[in-house]
Amino acid sequence: MASIEEILAVERIDNDIYRGGSFPSQLRRTFGGQVAGQALVAATRTVDREFAVHSLHGYFLRPGRPDEPAVFMVDRIRDGRSFVTRRVTGVQDGEAIFSMSASFHVTHDEGIEHQDRMPEVPDPESLPGRESADDSQRALLEEWANFDIRIVGQAETSRYPGLAAQQRVWFKYRLPLPDDHLLHVCTLAYMSDMTLLGSSMTVHPGAKAQTASLDHAMWFLRPFRADDWLLYDQTSPSAGGGRALTQGRIFDRSGRMVAAVTQEGLTRSVATDSAASIMRQDR
Structure with a gap:
């Protein structure tokens, strides 16, 4: 797998136009996190x-092709004294994706x-890693071999009363990253698309679904390191009509809430398919 530095190293090809690698x-x-991370890097290059x-x-907007690069065009919407706004469009073959x-x-x-208090969870070191994952998880975890992802079992998840679906995941980038806050932010943007939509499936064991991220919103609240353990506290308050709404709060190991995420995704029922094939369709 390419390093996260290679994935996020977008190339400037003209004023406010950048190209991400494939x-x-x-x-x-x-992978949706790759597109979002590269788009965010392109935006930061203009600020x-x-x-x-x-x-x-x-x-x-459209499924990207992983074997082709995407071009990111940045519009400078506003430059204020306290806030700056950018709009980024990712394009492949002339179509916005x-x-x-x-x-x-x-x-x-x-x-x-x-801030909210971090929920009580087992330490990440006490949880099984990729080598102990079941077949339905291993295909996707292999895609992210440079990340350590440890899912807290449902039996070990303390439940919030009244919430429909809940999941907690420890994750981090495996290798040391430079002391560059923007790199850690863009890395977390990449990571934030990992496993979140899966929280909607935790109360539907055995269900087969075609899944894909539809939209993604994220707020960065406090400084953090993406190469240190982060807890992704995930919920899915609603699913219906072939879509699921998911939410996540991200805490560092000391309990500081560093980011929040909301995502809606496609969760369309399929009659028959293998788990590995469904995983490959995930984005």
Whole structure:
């Protein structure tokens, strides 16, 4: 697998136009996190370092082809004293496959502060890794071999009362990353598409579904490192009509809430298919 630095190293080909690399994949469609991460890198290349990204909102418009690069065109929507806004369109063969708005905020503002408490979960070291995953999980985990992903078992998940579907996942990038906050932010944008839609399937054991990310929103709340353990606390408050809504809160190991994510995805029923084939259709 390519390193995350290689995946996120978009190439400038003209003013506000960038090209992302293509990388071998067993997925039939380009992984949504890759498209979102590359688009965010393109946006950051047009913003002064005094501004840090605090939110993104993206739509997956068409399935990308993993064997072809995507071109990202950045529109400079607004440059204010406290906030900067960029719009990015990802294109393959002249067609838009992804659209994203990203907002950046100066790093020195101050205000009130509070956060939810991180749920109690087993330590990541006590959970089985990729080598102990079942067949339905192994195909997808192999796609992300440079990431350590450990799913908390449903029996070990403390339940929030009244919530329809819940899942918790520890994850991190396996290799040390440079001390570049933007790289960690864009890496987490890539990671945030991992496993989240799967939270909608936890209360439907044995169900077969064609799944794909439809839209994705993310807020970056506090500094963090993507090469340290992060807890992804996931819920799916609703599913119906072939779509599922999912939400996630991301905490660092000390309990600081560092990001929040909301995603809607396709969860269309299929009559028969192998788990591995469904995984390859996931994006």
